[in-house]
Amino acid sequence: MGVLNVTPDSFSDGGRFADPDAALAQFDRMVEEGAEVIDIGGESSRPGAEPVDVGEEWRRVGPVLTRAAVNFAVPISIDTCKAEVARRAIDCGAAVVNDISALRFDGDMARVVAETGVSIVLMHMLGTPRSMQMNPTYDDVAAEIRVFLNQRAQAALAAGISKEKIILDPGIGFGKTLVHNLHILGRLKEIVDLGYPALVGASRKSFIGKISGGDESDRLEGSLAVATVAAMAGVKIIRTHDVRQTRRALEVCGAVLHPERCAENR
Numbered sequence: 001m002g003v004l005n006v007t008p009d010s011f012s013d014g015g016r017f018a019d020p021d022a023a024l025a026q027f028d029r030m031v032e033e034g035a036e037v038i039d040i041g042g043e044s045s046r047p048g049a050e051p052v053d054v055g056e057e058w059r060r061v062g063p064v065l066t067r068a069a070v071n072f073a074v075p076i077s078i079d080t081c082k083a084e085v086a087r088r089a090i091d092c093g094a095a096v097v098n099d100i101s102a103l104r105f106d107g108d109m110a111r112v113v114a115e116t117g118v119s120i121v122l123m124h125m126l127g128t129p130r131s132m133q134m135n136p137t138y139d140d141v142a143a144e145i146r147v148f149l150n151q152r153a154q155a156a157l158a159a160g161i162s163k164e165k166i167i168l169d170p171g172i173g174f175g176k177t178l179v180h181n182l183h184i185l186g187r188l189k190e191i192v193d194l195g196y197p198a199l200v201g202a203s204r205k206s207f208i209g210k211i212s213g214g215d216e217s218d219r220l221e222g223s224l225a226v227a228t229v230a231a232m233a234g235v236k237i238i239r240t241h242d243v244r245q246t247r248r249a250l251e252v253c254g255a256v257l258h259p260e261r262c263a264e265n266r
């Protein structure tokens with residue numbers, strides 16, 4: 001899953017793709033590099049980010065999404081917590097809603113997803129983007145996230161969303177310390193074992209810099225290490241800014257997991 005933030009303030013690429021032509025060029029680049037879905041977002045979820053209203057969010061994502069849906073066959077994911085933005089994006093052709101609130105911030109979101117039959121990413125977050133990094137505390141972070149995701153999946157099912165449309169995500173960096181993130185990554189299999197496809201998004205995140213150094217533009221190796229850990233635990237979708245490199249790393253993980261699928265003489 002390639003990341004396309006059309007925001008002025010996202011943590012890694014904020015401002016770079018606010019112009020629709022630049023955003024579409026980046027969309028095209030990520031498709032060329034092997035992305036199988038592109039996640040378009042118009043509201044930053046970086047710690048402390050200010051929320052935006054529906055009008056502003058749609059003003060950012062609408063022009064890009066509309067043109068991308070017409071020009072590209074690759075599925076589009078809309079990164080939003082707002083049912084109205086999701087509904088408009090689905091009308092334009094979005095096939096996935098990436099809801100970092102796991103259907104909790106907008107009471108209409110579950111209905112929109114159920115009625116339209118799109119896929120939904122349910123992500124764990126403690127609090128809101130504004131508050132989440134203010135002393136996050138857990139007794140057993142991996143177990144608590146597993147329980148949370150299972151409950152949100154049950155809520156989605158109860159709202160009429162089909163099981164095969166549900167994707168679960170532990171929300172790396174969303175209300176977690178460095179050590180919390182590491183415990184989660186070491187126990188991803190517990191989330192995979194819930195029986196839904198899992199997604200992990202750790203690309204360029206600050207905890208990687210805390211371990212191996214580097215600013216947001218210099219965390220590729222650490223991001224690939226996390227992608228590898230996740231893939232080897234059975235995670236199906238990696239959300240990344242660096243599609244080409246991640247795709248290559250995942251091809252090797254796939255070959256290790258399934259050597260029988262690798263042609264002998266390749």
Ligand code: 9MG
Pocket residue numbers: 041045079098099100121123169171172199200201202239
């Ligand atoms: C929008 N966004 C930023 N980080 C993310 C992550 O880790 N997962 C998902 N689903 N969305 C994210």
